[in-house]
Amino acid sequence: MAPPDDCLARNEWICGAYLSSRREILVEAVLQHLQLTAAAVAVAVVLAVPPALAARRWRWAAGPVLGLTTILYTIPSLAMFSLLLPLYGLSAALVIAGLVLYSLTLLVRNILAGLRAVPEETRQAARGMGYGPLRLVLAVELPLALPAAMAGLRIATVSAVSLVTVGAVVGHGGLGNLIYSGMNTYFKAQVLTASVLCVVIAVAADLLLLGAGRLLTPWTRRRA
Amino acid sequence: MNTLSDTWSWLTTAAHWSGPDGVWNRLGEHLFLTVVCLLISCLIALPVALVLGHLGKGGALAVNLSNIGRAVPTFAVLVLLLLTPIGTYGQWSTIIALVLFAVPPLLTNAYVGMREVDRDVVRAARGMGMTGRQMLLGVELPLALPLILTGVRIAAVQLVATATLAALAGGGGLGRIITAGFNLAATPQVVAGAILVAVFALLVEGLFEAGQRLAPRRGPETA
Numbered sequence: 001m002a003p004p005d006d007c008l009a010r011n012e013w014i015c016g017a018y019l020s021s022r023r024e025i026l027v028e029a030v031l032q033h034l035q036l037t038a039a040a041v042a043v044a045v046v047l048a049v050p051p052a053l054a055a056r057r058w059r060w061a062a063g064p065v066l067g068l069t070t071i072l073y074t075i076p077s078l079a080m081f082s083l084l085l086p087l088y089g090l091s092a093a094l095v096i097a098g099l100v101l102y103s104l105t106l107l108v109r110n111i112l113a114g115l116r117a118v119p120e121e122t123r124q125a126a127r128g129m130g131y132g133p134l135r136l137v138l139a140v141e142l143p144l145a146l147p148a149a150m151a152g153l154r155i156a157t158v159s160a161v162s163l164v165t166v167g168a169v170v171g172h173g174g175l176g177n178l179i180y181s182g183m184n185t186y187f188k189a190q191v192l193t194a195s196v197l198c199v200v201i202a203v204a205a206d207l208l209l210l211g212a213g214r215l216l217t218p219w220t221r222r223r224a
Numbered sequence: 225m226n227t228l229s230d231t232w233s234w235l236t237t238a239a240h241w242s243g244p245d246g247v248w249n250r251l252g253e254h255l256f257l258t259v260v261c262l263l264i265s266c267l268i269a270l271p272v273a274l275v276l277g278h279l280g281k282g283g284a285l286a287v288n289l290s291n292i293g294r295a296v297p298t299f300a301v302l303v304l305l306l307l308t309p310i311g312t313y314g315q316w317s318t319i320i321a322l323v324l325f326a327v328p329p330l331l332t333n334a335y336v337g338m339r340e341v342d343r344d345v346v347r348a349a350r351g352m353g354m355t356g357r358q359m360l361l362g363v364e365l366p367l368a369l370p371l372i373l374t375g376v377r378i379a380a381v382q383l384v385a386t387a388t389l390a391a392l393a394g395g396g397g398l399g400r401i402i403t404a405g406f407n408l409a410a411t412p413q414v415v416a417g418a419i420l421v422a423v424f425a426l427l428v429e430g431l432f433e434a435g436q437r438l439a440p441r442r443g444p445e446t447a
Contacts (some may be wrong), residue, residue, distance in 0.1 A: 074429045075422045076385035078392070082402050082418035085411055086227040155294065162297040169392060169406055176299060183303040183393060191307055195300035202295035 008189065015189035022190070025178070030197060033174025036092065036167065037160045037205070040099030044156065047100065048107035053137065055108075056115040066112075069105040077102070077166045085170070095167035102163060103156040110152025114145030147220055150213035154206050161202040175201075230412035231419070240416075245404070247420060253396035254424065257315075257387045261322040262380055268323070269330035270372070277338025277368070278360045286335035293328035298386050301325070302393040318395035322386045326379040333375025337368030373439065377432035384425045398424060 007015035019026070055062040075083070080098045088094035118141050126140045165176030173180065175194040182190035214221060234240060241247045276282040301324060305317035341364050349363045365372075391399025401417030 070429075071426065074381055074425050076388040076399075076425055078385075078388045078399055078402055079418040079421035079425070082405075082414045083422065085414050085418075158291075158295050162295060165297040165299040166389065166392075168299070169403070176297070179297075179300055179303050180392070183306060186307060188307050191300070191303050195297065195304055198297050198300055199295055206295070 011186065011188050013188045013192045015193075018189040018193060026193070026197070029175045029178050029194065030201070032172070032177075033161070033164050033198070033201060036095055036099065036164045036172065036174055037157065037201075040096045040160050041103050041153070041157050043096070044100045044103035044107055045153065048104050048111055049142075052108050052111035052115060055112050056141075062112070065108060069108050072101050073105040077163050078169065081166060081169060090170045090172075092167075092172040094170055095164065095172045098167075099160045099163055103160055106156040106159065107149070107152045110155075111145055111149045114148030115141055117148065118144045143217075146217050147213065150209065150216070154209045154213075157205050157209060158202045161198060161205060165198060227411055227415060231415045234412045234416040235419070245400070247398075247401065250396065250398045250400055251420070251424070254384070254387055254398045257318065257322060257390070257395075257397055258380065258383045258428070261319055261326060261383050261387075262376070264319070265323050265326035265330055265379055265383075266376065269327045270334055273331045273334035274338060274360060274365065274368075277335045278356065278364060280339065283335065283339065286332050289328045290332045293325060298325055298389050299392060302386075302390055302395070306393045315395065318387070318390040318393070321390065322383055325386050326383050329378040329382060330375045333378065334368065334372045337371030337375075338364055340371065341367045369439070370436070373432070373436050377429065377436065380432060381425060381429050384421075384428050388421050 006017050008017050008021070051061075051065050055065040072080075077098065080101060081094060084094050084097050088097060122140060122144065123136065126136050131140065164174045165179060167173035168176035168180035171177065175198050178194035179191050181187070182194065239246075243249065273286065276286065298321070302318070302321045305311060305321050308317070310320065311317045345363060345367065346359065349359045354362065387395070387397045388399035388402070391397055391403045398417060398421045401420065402414050405411070405413030405415075405417055
């Protein structure tokens with residue numbers, strides 16, 4: 001029997017038969033990609049607020065916090081994942097930890113910039129109305145820093161979606177796994193499909209956060 | 225702790241530093257890729273950004289390019305290029321991928337730098353009868369230099385990172401020590417390679433940082 005002469009056999013870049021025959025693998029990879037990204041960004045958001053607040057409150061803390069984030073951000077992703085290998089082994093936790101460090105960097109910088117942009121008059125007005133330090137932070141400063149923080153969150157999320165692919169080196173890379181195995185077998189349709197899906201996820205996540213940001217900060221919409 | 229001492233002994237073994245797979249050779253490849261691609265990217269991005277910034281056109285392009293560059297996975301582009309016919313010409317697929325990711329920060333920063341030059345200064349230059357070329361080279365370019373250099377620094381760090389990833393797609397450079405370590409399941413080698421890459425990246429960043437500090441400051445402070 002002659003081998004089937006479809007786009008899979010001809011190893012074409014765009015291949016409908018690939019989409020239909022590997023649907024389960026693709027869905028699984030996309031889900032893993034989303035899980036890794038969401039877990040990393042969520043952890044980073046929680047971890048980013050305290051250092052940003054500390055750097056805002058105590059002048060001496062700003063230098064070390066920003067310096068550390070610059071150093072973390074300079075380390076290439078492959079090296080970052082590799083440095084975490086002794087701690088986490090070949091696990092999804094390793095990929096998440098690496099992504100957290102990058103997202104943290106972007107978030108701390110943006111939250112700090114947002115906090116610094118809160119006008120001194122606003123702060124004084126809140127104090128004059130009897131706001132204590134904690135209430136000042138929670139009810140005035142953090143909400144006003146939200147637009148800058150959301151901008152940071154969007155950048156961090158889009159970067160994380162793209163960086164998850166590097167996790168393929170430890171076998172936990174979501175769509176990156178498909179790109180990696182597609183490279184080793186010269187499977188063009190798989191590499192292109194997975195790459196396009198990565199970009200689609202990044203754009204979708206960005207738009208989702210843009211919408212969420214608008215909902216969370218209704219006061220910024222009036223001017224636009 | 226055991227991994228740390230094993231890593232240390234990997235790094236201090238002379239045999240790991242010589243030969244075609246040795247650290248010195250890989251460092252040379254990495255440096256070569258970074259420098260060559262930085263030059264190519266500057267030659268492509270800076271003239272375009274300077275002219276666009278001078279004319280005040282194409283701002284949306286310059287800004288969006290950075291966003292697109294962030295959304296497209298570096299690893300995906302490296303592999304995609306490897307599978308195209310370009311991939312059969314040795315290092316070229318790596319070089320093209322590196323340039324693609326170094327151009328956006330260069331373009332964006334240079335463009336923004338040109339646009340942030342004080343408009344009064346530009347108008348004064350025009351009032352003095354300067355031609356477009358004189359204004360571009362004599363007024364706008366020097367004033368935009370701090371931001372242009374920031375773009376070059378970001379691009380250089382990006383290049384070091386991308387060149388590391390290129391090892392996953394069969395390219396050369398220090399990343400090869402890491403990928404070889406993964407293939408051998410040799411954690412000390414993976415960590416040693418990662419330390420070398422991290423130190424190299426931080427050195428590049430530090431070098432540009434120092435260069436920017438030493439460069440004469442003109443015009444408004446730019447962060």
